[in-house]
Amino acid sequence: MIRSILGYAKNFSISLLFTKERSIVLKDFKRFCLGQKVLNNQTVNPWSDKIYNEEERAKALDKAVNWLLHSQDSMSDAGFGSYHIINKWTTSYVETSGYIVQTLLDYARREKNNDIIKRMIESGDWLVSIQKPSGGWQGEYIADNRAEVVFNTGQVIRGLLEVYKQTNDKKYLDSATKSCDWLCSIQEEEDYWQKFAFRGVPRVYDSYVDAPMLLTYQITKNEIYKEKVLKNLYWIIDKKQLENGWFEDCDNTIKRNAKPILHTIAYTIDGLLECGMILNDKKIIDAAIKSADKLFELFNKHKFLNGRYNRNWKGSQDIICTGCAQTAIIWLKLFKLTKNIQYLNAAMKMNDILIFIQDRGVNESKNTNGAMPGSYPIWGRYEPFSFPNWATKYFADSLLLEKECLKEAVELSK
Amino acid sequence: MKIGLTTYSLDNKDFREQLSSMLKNGIKPDFIIRHYGGIHKFAKRINFLRRTIKQRRLKTISFLSSYRKKKPIQVTYKLNDEDSKQVNDFISTTKIITVKGINHVSTIQTIKGLGEVIIACNSGKLNSEVIGVSSAIFLNVHASKLPMYRGMNNVEWALWENNEIYCTIHRISKGIDEGDILLQEKIEVDTSKLKSISDYRAFCFFKRNELMGKAISGFLDKRLLFTKQDTLGNPLAQYYTMHPILKEYLNKKLKGN
Numbered sequence: 001m002i003r004s005i006l007g008y009a010k011n012f013s014i015s016l017l018f019t020k021e022r023s024i025v026l027k028d029f030k031r032f033c034l035g036q037k038v039l040n041n042q043t044v045n046p047w048s049d050k051i052y053n054e055e056e057r058a059k060a061l062d063k064a065v066n067w068l069l070h071s072q073d074s075m076s077d078a079g080f081g082s083y084h085i086i087n088k089w090t091t092s093y094v095e096t097s098g099y100i101v102q103t104l105l106d107y108a109r110r111e112k113n114n115d116i117i118k119r120m121i122e123s124g125d126w127l128v129s130i131q132k133p134s135g136g137w138q139g140e141y142i143a144d145n146r147a148e149v150v151f152n153t154g155q156v157i158r159g160l161l162e163v164y165k166q167t168n169d170k171k172y173l174d175s176a177t178k179s180c181d182w183l184c185s186i187q188e189e190e191d192y193w194q195k196f197a198f199r200g201v202p203r204v205y206d207s208y209v210d211a212p213m214l215l216t217y218q219i220t221k222n223e224i225y226k227e228k229v230l231k232n233l234y235w236i237i238d239k240k241q242l243e244n245g246w247f248e249d250c251d252n253t254i255k256r257n258a259k260p261i262l263h264t265i266a267y268t269i270d271g272l273l274e275c276g277m278i279l280n281d282k283k284i285i286d287a288a289i290k291s292a293d294k295l296f297e298l299f300n301k302h303k304f305l306n307g308r309y310n311r312n313w314k315g316s317q318d319i320i321c322t323g324c325a326q327t328a329i330i331w332l333k334l335f336k337l338t339k340n341i342q343y344l345n346a347a348m349k350m351n352d353i354l355i356f357i358q359d360r361g362v363n364e365s366k367n368t369n370g371a372m373p374g375s376y377p378i379w380g381r382y383e384p385f386s387f388p389n390w391a392t393k394y395f396a397d398s399l400l401l402e403k404e405c406l407k408e409a410v411e412l413s414k
Numbered sequence: 415m416k417i418g419l420t421t422y423s424l425d426n427k428d429f430r431e432q433l434s435s436m437l438k439n440g441i442k443p444d445f446i447i448r449h450y451g452g453i454h455k456f457a458k459r460i461n462f463l464r465r466t467i468k469q470r471r472l473k474t475i476s477f478l479s480s481y482r483k484k485k486p487i488q489v490t491y492k493l494n495d496e497d498s499k500q501v502n503d504f505i506s507t508t509k510i511i512t513v514k515g516i517n518h519v520s521t522i523q524t525i526k527g528l529g530e531v532i533i534a535c536n537s538g539k540l541n542s543e544v545i546g547v548s549s550a551i552f553l554n555v556h557a558s559k560l561p562m563y564r565g566m567n568n569v570e571w572a573l574w575e576n577n578e579i580y581c582t583i584h585r586i587s588k589g590i591d592e593g594d595i596l597l598q599e600k601i602e603v604d605t606s607k608l609k610s611i612s613d614y615r616a617f618c619f620f621k622r623n624e625l626m627g628k629a630i631s632g633f634l635d636k637r638l639l640f641t642k643q644d645t646l647g648n649p650l651a652q653y654y655t656m657h658p659i660l661k662e663y664l665n666k667k668l669k670g671n
Binding site for chain 2: 053054296300340342344346349406410413414
């Protein structure tokens with residue numbers, strides 16, 4: 001507690017006195033603390049009257065992509081780092097570099113941008129070059145030189161499979177296959193991952209590892225991948241999902257496991273949904289829908305989602321931008337699956353909030369312009385005073401998918 | 415059984431149309447409950463005005479502002495002079511009970527004192543204490559084929575999904591638009607006259623209000639009975655405010671672009 005207060009005091013004073021980003025902190029103070037009003041016993045949130053048209057949404061997407069590219073330019077390798085207002089740029093984060101490749105390749109293909117495609121292939125080469133002899137990839141930042149971690153490995157597979165799809169070069173597939181073999185070899189008898197798991201504890205958000213393993217299965221037809229994935233998915237659904245859709249063992253900490261963050265809840269749901277859709281398995285899809293619908297209900301009731309939820313879905317903590325963008329992605333995927341326009345409608349409203357957060361309206365350097373903060377306001381408990389690259393990645397994903405879904409919805413409505 | 419209506423203003427369009435529909439069906443309400451929103455309602459309006467001005471200045475919703483400027487002349491549906499006069503004459507002779515707010519304690523006491531009543535509402539969301547007032551039946555009119563399109567922008571959602579527009583008279587319950595259904599009828603729409611969301615809303619709400627008299631008359635004659643709705647408690651059975659971008663596409667579709 002005392003350490004936390006001291007940390008905040010330090011961060012506030014340094015960011016306000018000695019950094020160029022003080023305008024961002026002050027802006028968030030102005031719009032969050034002074035922009036919130038209570039009328040008729042109801043809280044009017046500062047974003048509640050913000051609506052962005054399609055042109056503004058496209059601009060927000062371009063800004064997010066440009067920031068991701070600037071993040072890559074700021075690294076000494078082909079990976080992607082995050083920016084902290086006080087500590088400045090980190091080194092490349094291996095896990096997120098993997099799934100950012102997926103996002104930027106998607107964007108580059110749509111925009112027919114060969115320069116970005118070239119850069120992503122270089123990122124793919126870099127990821128292959130840092131693969132551990134076991135087949136896994138290290139946790140956290142490259143400079144930390146940590147041991148391989150299950151979840152992080154899964155996310156690098158996503159990027160490599162996209163680069164393989166783009167280049168048809170077998171080295172990327174071989175690298176992904178090697179890591180899947182490693183993941184299969186270390187899965188526990190109880191159908192979860194514990195060895196090489198983050199903090200050495202089994203977690204349900206490994207469903208987000210199952211999905212890239214299934215994507216590898218689709219290419220290689222190696223049945224062992226599918227078998228291990230199904231075992232893990234059924235462990236999550238049968239043993240860890242409550243009747244109300246909440247998940248046990250869902251947080252990436254041990255201390256706060258009773259109130260997981262939206263970020264990891266969304267990983268879990270997205271992993272289940274993606275796997276269910278690949279396998280066309282109703283039980284898995286229904287499990288994902290159960291939790292996604294709960295978030296849908298909460299969002300429509302409160303007009304935003306909290307950072308953490310306990311087993312009764314009681315929310316706490318400020319907005320975690322990554323989790324919000326991921327939830328919007330889940331709803332957009334559900335729109336594609338069910339054609340229920342309400343999912344798209346909710347996702348568009350969520351993206352309005354995220355664009356409002358990104359659109360700070362202050363003069364910013366390239367280091368922050370277009371980036372999504374970890375929390376809103378920026379001093380929120382999750383990644384305070386920081387712009388983690390994964391928040392911007394999911395924001396870009398959400399806008400890309402929204403555009404696609406909107407087109408589909410308009411066609412369906414004709 | 416006593417019959418009454420609630421409204422926050424005697425000039426309210428929906429209230430006057432529902433009252434006219436009752437009078438045409440030979441139902442003369444025994445009382446009108448007029449409730450004021452009080453200072454909160456005033457503050458809410460000021461805030462809405464403030465936000466609208468701010469939005470326009472910052473051009474954050476410039477496309478909406480431009481839509482407002484280009485808005486075509488709306489096809490209006492309103493009571494004719496004769497019906498309007500009948501409503502005015504009725505209001506001038508009927509008992510008007512003024513309360514502080516529809517969910518105010520004084521309102522509960524007032525309704526309790528009235529005994530067995532049917533109250534056709536035009537009053538915003540009612541809280542469970544008011545709904546639970548003994549033997550009072552609260553009716554609401556909703557422009558959709560319940561249980562489809564509960565909640566907001568029901569006309570817009572039906573048009574988006576190319577479904578027919580219905581209206582339903584139902585009992586008000588704790589859940590939004592989840593009460594038992596008394597009467598449900600399809601609204602015949604002349605698409606050649608209606609070219610925008612606002613046209614459709616004006617037309618459908620006018621038709622919707624016309625149904626109130628028929629529903630109450632049928633209930634009093636025991637020709638109509640309440641039937642339960644299904645899909646209660648399903649979050650996806652409820653519809654929410656349509657995103658302005660979707661509204662923009664819907665308007666284009668209605669104009670035939």
